[in-house]
Amino acid sequence: MVFVAGVPVAVAQAPEPAVKPQAVGKEPAPAEKEKSVGPQLPFVIQLLETQVRFEANGDSRKEVHTIVKIANVLGAQQFARISFDYNRSFQKIEIPLVHVSHANGGTSEVLPSATADVANPAVQPFPVYQNVRVKSVRILGLQEGDTVEYRVITTTTNHPLAPDFWLEHSFERSGQVLEEQYELDLPRARKVEMRINPETPVTTKETNGSGDSAYTIYRWRRRYSPGEAPSTSEGVADVSVSTLSWEQLSSRLAERLMPGAKPMAEMSGREEVAKEMARRPEVEAAVREKALALTRASKSEAEKLKALYQFVATQINTVDLPVGSTGFEARTAADILNSGYGIGEDKYVLLAAMATANGLRADAVLTGFCDKKALAVPTAFKHLVAIGSTRDHEYWMDPAIEVAPFGMIAPSDAKCALELRRDAATLNAAGQEWVRTPSAPPFAAYQKVSVDAEISDTGQLAAKVKYTLRGENELLLRVAFHQTPKEKWKDVAALLAISDGFRGQVTRATASDPMATEEPFTVEYELTQLKFVDWSKKPVRIPALLPQIGVPELPPPEAEGKMAPKIELGVPLDVQTAMTLKLPDGTTAQTPAGTAVARDFATYSSKYSGSGNTLVASRSINFLKREIAGERATEYNAFLRSVQNDQAQRFVLVPSERPENAPNSPAKLQ
Numbered sequence: 001m002v003f004v005a006g007v008p009v010a011v012a013q014a015p016e017p018a019v020k021p022q023a024v025g026k027e028p029a030p031a032e033k034e035k036s037v038g039p040q041l042p043f044v045i046q047l048l049e050t051q052v053r054f055e056a057n058g059d060s061r062k063e064v065h066t067i068v069k070i071a072n073v074l075g076a077q078q079f080a081r082i083s084f085d086y087n088r089s090f091q092k093i094e095i096p097l098v099h100v101s102h103a104n105g106g107t108s109e110v111l112p113s114a115t116a117d118v119a120n121p122a123v124q125p126f127p128v129y130q131n132v133r134v135k136s137v138r139i140l141g142l143q144e145g146d147t148v149e150y151r152v153i154t155t156t157t158n159h160p161l162a163p164d165f166w167l168e169h170s171f172e173r174s175g176q177v178l179e180e181q182y183e184l185d186l187p188r189a190r191k192v193e194m195r196i197n198p199e200t201p202v203t204t205k206e207t208n209g210s211g212d213s214a215y216t217i218y219r220w221r222r223r224y225s226p227g228e229a230p231s232t233s234e235g236v237a238d239v240s241v242s243t244l245s246w247e248q249l250s251s252r253l254a255e256r257l258m259p260g261a262k263p264m265a266e267m268s269g270r271e272e273v274a275k276e277m278a279r280r281p282e283v284e285a286a287v288r289e290k291a292l293a294l295t296r297a298s299k300s301e302a303e304k305l306k307a308l309y310q311f312v313a314t315q316i317n318t319v320d321l322p323v324g325s326t327g328f329e330a331r332t333a334a335d336i337l338n339s340g341y342g343i344g345e346d347k348y349v350l351l352a353a354m355a356t357a358n359g360l361r362a363d364a365v366l367t368g369f370c371d372k373k374a375l376a377v378p379t380a381f382k383h384l385v386a387i388g389s390t391r392d393h394e395y396w397m398d399p400a401i402e403v404a405p406f407g408m409i410a411p412s413d414a415k416c417a418l419e420l421r422r423d424a425a426t427l428n429a430a431g432q433e434w435v436r437t438p439s440a441p442p443f444a445a446y447q448k449v450s451v452d453a454e455i456s457d458t459g460q461l462a463a464k465v466k467y468t469l470r471g472e473n474e475l476l477l478r479v480a481f482h483q484t485p486k487e488k489w490k491d492v493a494a495l496l497a498i499s500d501g502f503r504g505q506v507t508r509a510t511a512s513d514p515m516a517t518e519e520p521f522t523v524e525y526e527l528t529q530l531k532f533v534d535w536s537k538k539p540v541r542i543p544a545l546l547p548q549i550g551v552p553e554l555p556p557p558e559a560e561g562k563m564a565p566k567i568e569l570g571v572p573l574d575v576q577t578a579m580t581l582k583l584p585d586g587t588t589a590q591t592p593a594g595t596a597v598a599r600d601f602a603t604y605s606s607k608y609s610g611s612g613n614t615l616v617a618s619r620s621i622n623f624l625k626r627e628i629a630g631e632r633a634t635e636y637n638a639f640l641r642s643v644q645n646d647q648a649q650r651f652v653l654v655p656s657e658r659p660e661n662a663p664n665s666p667a668k669l670q
Contacts, residue, residue, distance in 0.1 A: 042075030043068050045177040046147075050169075053185040054192075054241075056212065058162030062154045069147050076142035083136035084152060085120065090160065090327060093135045094153040103145025114138040122320045126341050132325055160327035161252065163190075164244050166377045168237040171200055171222055180222045184239065188214040192241050193375055200238040244376040246418060250433035253378065254420035257330050257349055257364050259283060259356045283357045284334035291354035301390035304358050305397075306406045309388070312351045313399040314515055317341040323366065324379045344384045344400035351386055351399055361389045362397075363419055365435065370414035372434055381418065385409050387435075396438050403478040405517040407442035411472045411571075439571070439626060445471025446574040449500075451545050457584040457655075461504060461532035463545060465497070467523040472571060474521045481523070482514035493525035500547035504529030533653070540653040544608065544617040546577045551621070551643050554633055563630040569601060574622045581615040586656025589615055592649035597642045599635065601625040604643050608651070615651060 049065040070076050086093045098110035116136050123129035139148060159165070171180055186192050189212045196202060204219045220239075244252070283291075294311050295304040316336065321343045328345060333353035336342045342350065348364050355362040368382025385398040398409040419435045446469070453463035469477065480492050493509035509525040533540055555564040583589065591608040598604075606619040621643065628636060 041176055042072050042078060043070050043176070045069075045172075047179050047181070048172065048177050049181045051183040051185075052167065053215070054165050054167075054187060054190075056163070056187040056189040058159055058165045058243075060156045060165060062156075064152045064154075065149075066151075067147065067149045070142055070144060072144050076144065076146070079139060079142060079148055081136050081138050082150065083134050084154075085132075085134055086154065087325065087327060088131040088133050089329070090156055090158055092155045092157075094155075095135070095137055095150065096153065097149065097151040098137050098139065099149045100139065100142070101147040101149070103143060108141075110137055110139060114140075120321070126319050126339075128331065128335075128339060128341075129319055129321070129326070129343070132321060160256070160329045161378070164242075164248075164252070166242040166244065166375070166379075167240070168377055168380075169239040171220070171238050172224075175224055178224045180220070182220040182222075182239070184218045184241070185215045186218075186241065188216055190243060192243055195237075195240045195375060197236060197238040240375045240377070242375040242377055244378075246372065246376045247433055249376045249378055250418055250421045253328055253366075254364065256328050257345060257352075257384075258420060259333075259349075259353050283353050284332065287333045287337055287350070287353050288357040290337060291357035294354070295358050301360060302393065302395070305355065305360060305362075305388040305390065305395055308351060308354045308358070309386075309395075309397045309399060309406055310517075312347055312354070313397075313402050313404065315340070316347055316350060316399070318347065318400045318402055319343045322379075323381050323384050328378065347399045348384055348386050351397070355388060362386045363389070363421075365396075365417045365419045367409065367417040367437060368412055368414055369418075370416040370434075370437075372416070382412070383410065385417075387419070395442070401475070401479065403482045403514040403517060404475055405442070408475060409438065410475060412437060441471050441571070443470055444574070445474075445571055446576070447471070447473060449547050449575075449577045451577075451579040451581075453545050453579065454582040455533055455584065457535070459531055459533040459535055461527075461529040461545075463502070463504075463527045465502070465525055465527065467496075468520050469522075470520045471573060477511075477523060478514040478517070478521050481511045490525070493523065496523065497525065497527060502527060502545075502547075504532070535655050540655070541650040542653060543650055544619070544647075545579045545581060546617060546619055548647060549575055549577070549619060549621050549643065551640050553640070554637055555630075563633050565630045566627045567630055567633065567636055568627050569623050569625055571626065572623050574620075576620045577618060579615070579617040581617075583613040583615065583653065584655065585613055587613055588654045590652040590654075591615065592651070595642060595646040597639055599639055601628045601636070602639065604639070604646070606646050608649075619647070 045066065045068050047065065047067040050062070052060065052062045054060045068075075068079060070079065082098075084093055084095075095115060098114075100108045100110070102108070114137055116138070118124075118134055118136075119130045120132045120134050123132050137150070142148070167184070169182065169184075171182070185208075186194070188207070200220065200222070202218050203221045206217050208215050208217055218239075291308060294307045298304040298307055317340060319341055323344060325343065326345070330349045331342065331346050333350045336346045336350045348362075352362040352364070363386065365385050365387055366378075366381035366383070367385055369380040371380075374380070383398060383400070385396060385400075388395040388397055395407045396409045397406065398404050401410060404410070415437055416434050417437050419433055421433055448468040450466045451463055453461060455461055467477075477496070481489060484492050489509045489511060490506050494506040497504070497506060504527045507526050507528055509523070511524070512519065512522045514521070533542065552567070552569055555567060558564050589610045591610050594605065594607040596605045602621060602623045602625070604619075604621045606617070608615075608617045610616070
C-alpha cells in the first residue's frame with residue numbers, strides 16, 4: 001500500500017542536507033574498528049563532523065565534514081554521486097572539498113564540472129517551485145578500499161519564519177559510523193529552549209564572546225562500540241532546540257497560510273465573522289468568481305464545501321513535496337488557480353480562499369505528529385489538511401491526496417494534530433491549538449472480496465478476484481492505482497494478491513476510477529498458478545481460496561506479569577469474503593466445519609460446503625470496537641485463536657480414478 005510521499009527537502013534553519021546515500025561522514029578510526037563493523041557493510045563512515053551556528057536574527061551556517069571508506073562495489077555505487085536537497089530562495093550550498101584517496105596509493109580531486117545543481121525531480125515540470133533544488137557531485141572510478149572525503153556548507157539567510165529557528169539532531173547508532181563529532185553554537189541574545197537526551201549528554205560546554213555577540217557552544221563526541229545497546233528513546237531526537245512554543249507556531253503559520261488570519265475577538269457570532277472574511281481582500285476576484293460558480297447549485301453549506309474540495313483535490317495537480325519544503329511561503333490563491341498546480345500548503349490556501357468567498361471557514365491542521373510536550377518544530381509534521389466548518393458539523397479534508405473521499409484524511413498513528421489558529425493571539429489558552437484527529441472515516445468501513453476459481457485436471461488454478469472497499473484500505477488502494485500508470489496496474493494487483501496470501505501470476509487487472517470517490521473503490525484481477533495441486537499426492541489438501549483476515553495480536557506486556565492497559569483493534573470494520581471453486585469432473589471433497597464466535601468487540605463466522613464438483617466457502621469478521629481493556633486479554637486471545645485455527649483448516653480433495661496411461665492422469669488413490 002502506498003501513501004503520498006515526497007523527496008526530503010531541508011527547510012529548517014541550519015537544515016540537515018539529505019545525503020544520498022543516507023549516511024553522512026566520520027573521521028578516520030583504527031583498522032580494528034573497521035573490522036569490528038563487519039565486511040557486510042558496503043561502506044564505513046570513519047568520521048562525521050558537524051558544526052551548526054545560529055545567529056540572533058535566525059540565520060545559520062552548517063558545515064559537515066565526512067570521511068568514508070568504501071568497502072565493496074555496492075559502496076562504490078552508492079557514493080558515485082552525493083546529493084543534497086535545499087531551497088535556493090533562502091539557502092545556499094557549497095561543496096568546497098571532494099577528495100578521493102585510492103587504495104593503490106593515488107589521490108584525485110573532483111573537478112568543478114562534476115557538480116550539478118538542478119531542480120528537485122518532483123518539481124521539474126512546475127516552474128513556480130524551481131527554487132527547491134538538488135546539488136550533487138559525481139565521483140567516478142571509485143573502487144573497493146578507496147576513501148572519500150568531502151565538506152558541505154549550508155548557509156540559511158532570511159528564512160520565511162525568521163527570526164525564529166529550530167533544530168533536531170539524532171546521533172548515528174547503526175554501527176556504520178565509527179565516530180561522530182557535533183558542535184552547536186547558540187546565541188545568548190535569544191531565548192532558546194533546548195532539550196538533550198540523557199543517553200547522549202554534552203561532552204563539553206563553554207561560553208564564547210560577550211554581550212549580544214556571546215554564544216553558548218555545546219560539543220558532543222561519540223564513538224561506535226560494537227556491543228553498544230540501542231537507544232531506549234526511539235523516535236526522540238538526541239538534541240532539540242526551538243525559539244517557538246506550539247501556540248506561537250500555530251499563530252505564525254496561520255498568519256502565512258490562512259485568509260483573514262487576524263484577531264477577531266471584537267466580533268461576536270459566526271455570521272459576523274463569515275461576512276467579514278468574505279469581504280477581506282485576501283480573496284482575489286478570480287478566485288471569488290470561480291468559488292461562487294462552483295457552489296451555485298449547492299443547497300447546503302456541506303454541499304458547498306464538498307464542491308470546493310472536489311475541485312481543488314481533482315482539478316489542481318498536486319506537486320509532491322513534504323510539508324515545509326518552501327518554508328511555508330505560500331503563493332496567492334489566484335496564482336494557484338491560474339497555474340493549475342500546487343504543493344499541499346498551496347492547495348489548502350486555494351481551498352480556504354474559496355471557502356471564505358462563500359462565507360465558510362476552512363482551518364489548516366498539521367498532522368502526523370502528536371507530542372504536545374516536545375519542542376515546537378514545524379518540520380515534525382507530515383501533512384497539512386483542512387477542517388471545513390458548517391453550522392453543525394466539521395469535515396476533515398486533504399486535497400493534496402487528490403483521491404481521498406470528501407471528509408476523509410490519510411490514516412495516521414498520531415491521534416492529535418496542530419490546528420493553525422487564525423485567532424490564536426487572543427482566543428487561545430495553553431494547549432487549545434491541539435485537536436484530536438478523526439477516529440474513523442465519515443462512512444462505515446467495509447471490505448468485500450469474492451473469488452471465482454477453477455482447478456483443472458492438470459492441477460492448474462485460474463481465479464478471478466474482486467475487491468469492493470470503503471475506508472482506510474480503500475484510500476490506500478486508490479492512491480496506489482492513481483499514482484501507477486494503467487499499463488502497470490498488474491504490478492499493483494500482484495502486490496495486493498501476495499499481501500492476501502495468493503500465489504501465482506496476475507494476468508489481468510482493472511480498477512474503478514480512483515477519482516470517483518462517491519462510490520466504493522473496486523479492484524479486479526485474474527490470476528493463474530500452474531501447479532497449484534499435485535493430484536498424485538495423497539491426500540490432496542488445499543486451503544480455502546480466501547484472503548487471510550488479519551486480527552491484531554495481543555500487545556506485549558508493559559512489565560512482567562502486567563498486561564498493557566488496552567488492546568487496540570483499529571477502526572470498526574466489516575470484512576466479508578466468499579469463494580466459489582470448481583473442481584474437475586468426478587472430484588469429491590471433504591469440507592471442514594464452520595465456526596461462529598461472537599463477542600461485544602468483534603464477531604467472526606465461517607461456512608464451508610460442497611455440491612457436486614463445486615466448493616463454496618465464506619468468512620466474515622466484524623470489528624465493533626476500536627479498543628478493549630487489557631484485562632480482557634484472555635478473552636480476546638481465545639477469540640484470536642478461534643479465527644486463526646479456522647483459517648488454518650483445509651479442504652481434502654479426492655480426484656476421480658482414471659486409467660494410469662490416460663493423458664494427465666493422476667496416480668490412483670490407494
